[in-house]
Amino acid sequence: MSTANAGSGVALxxxxxxxxxRSIASGTFSHGEKLPGENEIAEIYRVNRHTVRRALATLAERGLVRAERGSGTYVETARLAYPLRSRTRFSEIVGAGGRExxxxxxxxxDDVATPHLAKLLGLKAAAPLVRIVALRLADRTPICVGTTWLPADRFPNAGQVYERVRSMTKVLAHFDVRDYRRASTRVSAGIVEAADAARLDLALGRPVLIVDSTDVDASDxxxxxxxxxxxxxxxxxxxENS
Amino acid sequence: MSTANAGSGVALxxxxxxxxxRSIASGTFSHGEKLPGENEIAEIYRVNRHTVRRALATLAERGLVRAERGSGTYVETARLAYPLRSRTRFSEIVGAGGRExxxxxxxxxDDVATPHLAKLLGLKAAAPLVRIVALRLADRTPICVGTTWLPADRFPNAGQVYERVRSMTKVLAHFDVRDYRRASTRVSAGIVEAADAARLDLALGRPVLIVDSTDVDASDxxxxxxxxxxxxxxxxxxxENS
DNA sequence: CTAAGTTGTATATGATACTAGACAACTGGG
DNA sequence: CCCAGTTGTCTAGTATCATATACAACTTAG
Incomplete structure (x- = not known):
């Protein structure tokens, strides 16, 4: 880093x-389209061509682009649309996109409720909970890692049930919860943690969307x-605003 | 980087x-609390103490922590809660938090509609638009940079009006739009662009939350x-789910 | 006052990141 | 075929990142 980039902590x-x-995600370059040449990209970002090559190499490794010697580098991608609504079911959303x-x-x-968790779940502090950490995928692509807490009184052995049915909706159904809905959803963003990075097959330093949500039954x-x-x-x- | 960190592109x-x-944001350490000692943090993350010091230095520079020689390093922070609802008004949200x-x-x-923008605004492609880029702050802290497009037919010189009233709600009121609501909101995340980083007083490589939204009047x-x-x-x- | 624990400063060394320039290998159009 | 434009490979030099070790300056508990 001999020029600018003054200590941002993120490599050029x-x-x-x-x-x-971002250019690909925002549609500036879309599927199948040819990117500018490496020299041109280097000019745009005011960096050395080798730096561009390294950037393209990582994108190629992740399958976002494909380089063809003597010809150019081409786009190869798409994103999953994920509605946040009152009835949010991962399996339905992914299935609707034609993916498995x-x-x-x-x-x-087993876990015990912190004051924060207790408040969210309407329980007393230190109430017994079941804590489930699960990875969710669309086809073979990891989408998210979720940590879920349920009251142990109402849902004993929920973890074992989840392992068998592999769906939170089905776990609830197993305990005779026929319908439920999203009561609150908080969205924030951050940088992926090391453990999550491995689960999600994501490079360290990549951004993650963080969703904290609470589901309630028909009687709230x-x-x-x-x-x-x-x-x-x-x-x-x-x-989706109503 | 003599040990792990294998080419993530993000400095240790x-x-x-x-x-x-993240530990601060998630409440592991809260306002006024003392962080573990530099040596202890170095052990936790398995890095050299100097690396920890550099990390703490940047956090201190951004005002998130404060180091006291001989004693320890202490937390100094808070986040703005931003509801995404049908009636989303930046000024009301920030004002509700007791900040200006x-x-x-x-x-x-002036701008012309791309096919994408035309679809969002229900216009013909290449229809004339007004494009406004504005920075929004709470007290003296930059919160977001927003690019807004309005139909030039209905809102001529909207840019000049905005410059005077400094609020999108007031711009619409100026054109006799008494009420409006959020029709769609898409949230994603990415890494800040250089130009935005400067506006937001944000270091390069930091995550941003990206919100694409469209507002409609009473008759949709x-x-x-x-x-x-x-x-x-x-x-x-x-x-907020209804 | 003392001792243990804390942050602040300094020097040295090896590994990476970035730049610079040159050339090879290949593609597509004239 | 030839040439302009592309990606692939190589060699160097400089700046930054990260480690290791040592010690100074300060705070707090005892």
């Missing part, structure tokens, strides 16, 4: 890669609360 | 800084569409 090639990725939804249990354990009684981390590069949330 | 000190910031909302015109220019006719970039470290979206 990474900034270029993110810039190109999958759930995968990472861990299930809290059922579960979830802290989910989505690979930002693979989804786009649709907020 | 930056990962540590982000990790600590401000708008600042960055640029206003599109009024304007906005592409806004929020400093992720300063806001948290509240999605």
């Amino acid at each position: 090639w990474r900034q270029v890669a993110d810039g190109i990725e 939804p999958r759930g995968q249990l990472i861990s299930a354990s 009684k809290p059922l579960l609360t979830t802290h989910a981390r989505f690979a930002a590069e693979r989804v786009e949330f649709l907020v | 000190w930056r990962q540590v800084a982000d990790g600590i910031e 909302p401000r708008g600042q015109l960055i640029s206003a220019s 006719k599109p009024l304007l569409t906005t592409h806004a970039r929020f400093a992720a470290e300063r806001v948290e979206f509240l999605v």
Whole structure:
């Protein structure tokens, strides 16, 4: 870094890669289209051609672009549209996009409610909870990692049930919860944690969309609360206002 | 980088800084609380103490923590809660948090609708538009940069009006739009662009929350569409499901 | 006052990141 | 075929990142 980039802590090639990725995501370059030549990109970002090559190499490795020697580099991509609404079911959303939804249990354990969790779930502090960490995929692409807490009184052994049915909707159905809805949803963003990066097959330093939500039953009684981390590069949330 | 960190493109000190910031944001360490000692943090993240010091230095520079020699490093922070609802008014949201909302015109220019913009606004392609780029602040802290497009037919010279009234609600009122509401909201995340980073006083490589939204009047006719970039470290979206 | 624990400063060394320039290998159009 | 434009490979030099070690300056508990 002999020129600008003054200590941002993010390598130049990474900034270029993110810039190109954004151009693709925003539709400046779309599927099948040819990117500008490496020399031209280098001029645009005012960096060395080698830096551009490194950026393109990482994008190619992730399957976003494909380089053809002597010809050019071409776009190869698409994002999952994810509606945030009152009835949010991962499997329905993914299925609607013509892809196969999958759930995968990472861990299930007993836990006790922190004051914060207790408030969200309408329980007393230190109430017994079941904590489920699960990875959700569309086809073979990891979409998000979610940590879910349920009251242990109402949903004993929810972890074992989830492992078998691989769907939170089905877990609730197993406990005779026929219908439920999203009571609150908070969206924020951050940088992926190391453990999540591995689960999501995401490079360190990549952005994640963070969704904290609580679901309630027909009589507005809290059922579960979830802290989910989505690979930002693979989804786009649709907020539907009524 | 002699050990791990294998080519993520994000410097170790930056990962540590982000990790600590997340711990603060998630409430692991709250306002006024003392962080673990530099040596202890170095052990936790398995990095050198100097790397931790650099991470803490950047957090201190941004005002998130304060170091006291001989004693320790202490937390100093808070985030803006930003509801995403049908009636979303920046000034009302910020005012409700007891802070003073401000708008600042960055640029206003004539533009023509791309096919995408035309569809959003219910216009014919290449229809004349007014394009307004504005910075929004709470007290003296930049919160977001938004690019707004309005039909030039209905809102001539909207840019000049905005410069005077510094509020999109007031611009619409100037053109006799008494009430309007959010018709659609899309939320995604990415890494801040260089130009936005300067406006938002944000370091390069930091995450931004991206909100694309369209507002309509009482008869569901599109009024304007906005592409806004929020400093992720300063806001948290509240999605309210009905 | 003392000792343990804290942040601040300095020097040295190896590994990466970025730049610079040159050339090879290949593609597509004239 | 030839040439302009493209991606692929190589060699160097400089700046930054990260580690290691040592010690100074300060705070707090005892």
